[in-house]
């Protein structure tokens with residue numbers, strides 16, 4: 129494990145696209161600590177398949193068309209200011225990725241091959257095969273490794289944070305590969321950036337990685353930040369449905385973009401009953417249609433079928449999806465594969481302004497844990513990697529300005545001691561996940577919402593009595609419960 133200093137100018141909680149891109153845009157004079165809960169490659173960014181949307185050197189496209197598609201997907205509830213920033217600054221950040229060596233696919237003419245996804249009226253999705261996120265993360269990690277002012281500390285969990293007169297004290301638990309080596313550290317900083325990603329693990333079934341328990345949202349809430357629209361959750365319509373794995377492998381929207389059909393339990397196409405855009409309707413519309421079709425047919429069996437397209441092209445375009453499905457016994461090029469909606473993305477989060485500032489002085493948030501308002505009620509495919517980049521860069525630029533007025537002193541806050549050795553009772557996290565899955569899925573269970581909320585409140589009180597051992601299980605349960613509470617509270 130890397131050696132930590134007692135203080136840093138900036139602590140960034142999160143080493144996904146948002147956290148790393150912020151680190152890359154901070155001035156080299158600032159000492160920066162970037163935290164990853166597990167290995168840096170375990171995050172939602174690494175899972176992104178489809179790509180990153182943006183208008184860059186595209187004669188038949190323009191930022192107004194991109195903004196309009198985003199508004200249609202978001203039901204016209206998007207924040208106009210942050211949306212304009214998102215679409216108009218996309219080109220510079222995509223170009224920056226290319227300069228960092230990120231290898232987007234090109235066509236035979238040597239131009240970038242842009243793909244189409246649901247809700248986009250133009251082919252504007254830059255991608256690297258079907259592993260765009262992993263390729264972007266590779267590029268960002270390689271670039272960050274060149275920065276002498278940035279330290280990345282893996283297996284380091286931000287457990288609590290307190291405000292001080294000069295910034296924040298941040299408590300860290302390190303060495304989470306095994307309980308015996310767990311150690312506690314406190315670092316002080318002038319600025320704290322939350323870039324902790326999504327909340328998928330609050331659900332039974334999600335496409336999100338294991339780190340997505342909403343820790344940054346919980347800690348920002350404890351610090352007094354406003355949490356907004358946490359109940360705006362996107363359910364992806366086509367997760368691979370093997371009926372038993374909690375982390376569901378996503379079959380990218382781009383597969384429908386390249387011509388795949390959705391079929392019901394009778395192997396019939398059914399989207400024509402629900403939307404004129406058929407399989408290319410935005411993902412909330414498709415998820416909704418699947419649930420309604422499931423109620424109509426009485427079956428939860430749904431299929432994604434691209435077997436009518438050229439097998440070699442499908443394999444070349446979706447090598448990762450093809451390989452993963454082969455491991456599960458399905459040949460995408462020859463047969464339909466079982467799919468069903470599951471939790472995928474959070475539109476709400478820690479409320480920030482257009483420079484990623486929260487209402488707490490010197491606390492910033494960017495990426496999936498932040499609420500910039502760009503997506504409105506529903507995110508348009510491939511806009512989230514873009515949001516992570518644009519607003520983490522703006523956070524870094526704002527900090528660069530603010531930092532010039534800050535003195536060298538670092539105050540320290542004392543954390544209340546937790547001495548308990550008893551682990552948190554077994555089953556709390558399972559119950560929390562079940563409550564959300566059953567009551568706040570694609571079509572909310574309005575009748576049971578209050579009972580669900582009251583049970584989550586009881587679980588929060590049980591966790592909050594602080595009589596439990598301070599380990600990852602305890603911290604994640606606390607984060608999951610806080611997120612579940614805030615989601616359900618918005619629905620009452």
Ligand SMILES: Cc1cc2nc3c(=O)[nH]c(=O)nc-3n(C[C@H](O)[C@H](O)[C@H](O)COP(=O)(O)OP(=O)(O)OC[C@H]3O[C@@H](n4cnc5c(N)ncnc54)[C@H](O)[C@@H]3O)c2cc1C
Nearest residue numbers: 142143144146165172173176178179286325495496512513
């Ligand atoms: C399967 C899948 C496919 C997707 N496909 C696309 C796509 O094609 N296009 C698109 O635009 N978006 C896509 N998305 C969404 C997009 O990937 C994410 O919204 C985006 O990558 C989030 O980036 P982030 O940096 O905010 O979070 P992440 O990449 O999830 O990073 C979070 C970081 O925070 C750290 N962390 C969390 N808690 C703590 C803690 N307590 N202490 C220390 N560190 C902590 C983690 O270790 C991690 O390093 C997809 C998402 C998934 C799950």
